[in-house]
Amino acid sequence: MPRRKEILERYGIRGSPTTGLIAGTVAFFAGFAAVALFGITVHTVAPLLHLNIVEVGWLVAIPLVTGALLRIPFGALVDNVGGRRIILTQLIIAVVGMIGLILTLHAILTGAVTSHVLDYALLMLFGAVAGTGISTFASGIAYVSYWFPQKRQGFALGAFAGFGNAAPGIFTAILPYALASLGLVGAYTAWLVFLVVMTVIFAVIGYDAYYFQLVRRVNRDNAVGMAKELGEELIPSGSAVKSLGESARIWRTWLLVVMYFISFGGFEALTEWLPTYWTNYLSLSIAMAGLMTGIVYSLLTALMRVPGGWFSDKWGGEKVAIVSYVVLVVGSVIMMLSHTFTLSAIGTIIMAIGMGIANAAVFKLVPKYVPEAVGGATGWVGGLGSAGGLLIPPAMAAFVAIYGHVGYALGFIIYTVFGALSVIFGIILYSYERRHKGH
Structure with a gap:
């Protein structure tokens, strides 16, 4: 204990695992809200721009382009420079995107831009820029992972992702009411203020894990030694390219990518797509569609990550993943067969439970299987995995375009x-785990 206190005081080390988890969660909650960017408001914008169902599918998915792809470099860069500067950069870019969206929506409503094609292109552009906030997931996972030992990472990452993932659900639920009371521009302006405030909070309380603070003051070998004395278990390779390369060569990374594609990328996709499903397929009101998507599906999925992390710590991420994906399949089959509100509500809840727990289980396995390149693995799994959020909404829209009304199911x-x-x-x-342990 005296040695620990000496290191903290001598090198001016700030922060703790608890504050690291809080800061990372605050940043992710703020940035991840962009998943809900167009899911509700597209129903106001689509008639103004005369969008067809496929154009709607691409619009609701566009924030997830940057949200997914930028996770790869940003997640890996955490291994190189730490999470604080990376996350701040992502949030500031998201703020710029929100400002652009507000100006574009104002121009659409006032008729300042007469070309629907240009209006649509600007929404796509600034939606993509604002979607950078979504990519805080990968950098945040790496940021939090370095703060916690392996035995506590299931809980820590479950809490981080669970509460952070709650943002789209909450925003999807309240957006219809914000639109009604504040108007389209007013609702997005309030959202911008929220994003700025949360960015400032992270800037104030968000410190990098011990190693990253120490390596700026002493050489790498000494930084590694002292960080371990302070309780830090994971030590990065120190290079984003090396981290990506090392993790890419491990075959287990790619299994996790596919698993995450449907659980987390699929979660993002349904958060955007379900408002259209509920309104067009089952004729719910916009407000009711927002509640069904935001609370019944998205918020439940997010909160299930918290017990999912605990389950993964207790029984192992592999076992929990297997069971949770079986649950996901059961829910999806119900949705395929449903043509009533009750059955769809049941299917949605079952899918939410399975997907939420699966998300926690997968990221319990990332630092376990790729401990030497957590940032790189997080980038691949979080980035390519979340591409489901980009690809699935247009794919589901294509089913509607081909099969008509039944295509929604x-x-x-x-x-x-x-x-x-x-x-x-x-x-x-x-x-593999059983063989590796020699069982």
Whole structure:
């Protein structure tokens, strides 16, 4: 204890695992809200711009382009420079995107821009820029991982992702009411203020894990030694390119990518797509669609990550993943067969439970299987995995375009197929773990 106190005081080390978890969660909650960017408001904008169902599918998905792809470099860069500067950069870019969206929406409503094509292009552009906030997931996972030892990472990452993931659900639920009371521009302006405030909070309380603070003051070898004395278990490779390369060469990384594609990328996709499903397929009001999407689905999925992390710590991420993906498949089959509100509500709840727990289980496995390159693995899994949020909404819109009204139900076959594949991959990982331990 005296040695620990000496290191903290001598080198001016700030922060703790608790404050690291709080700061990371605050940043992720703020940035991840962009998943809900167009899910509700597209129903106001689409008639103004005369958008068809496929154009709607791409618009609701566009924030997830940068939200997914930028996770790869940003997640890996944490290994190089720490999470604080990376996360701040992501949030500031998101603020710029929100400002651009507000100006574009104002121009659309006032008729300042007469070309629907240009209006749509600007919404896509600034939606993509604002979506950078979504990529705080990968950098945040790496940021929090370095603060906690392996035995506590299931809980820590479950809490981080669970509460952070709650943002789209909350925003999807309140947006219809914000639109009614504040108007389209007013609702987005309030959202911008919230994002700025949360960015400032992170800037004030968010400190990098011990190693990253120490390596700026002493050489790497000494920084590693002292960080371990302070309780830090994970030490980065120190290079973003090296971290990406090392993690890419480990085959287990790619199984986790596919598993995360349907659980987390699928979560993002349904948060954007379900308002259209509820309104167009089952004729719910916008406000009711927002509640069903935001609270019944998105918030429940997010909060299930918290017990999912605890389950993964207790029983192992592999076992928990297998069971949770089976649950996901059951829910998706119900959605494929449903043509009533009650059955769809049941299917939605079952999918939410399975996907939320699966998300926690997968990221319990990332630092376990790629401890030498957590940032790189987080980038691949979080980035390519969350590409499901980009690809699935247009794919589900294509089912509607091809099959008509019944396509809203048939599109859930995507979740059935990828969910079943994830069950198989979970079994492979479980078998590998047993062999690796010599059982």
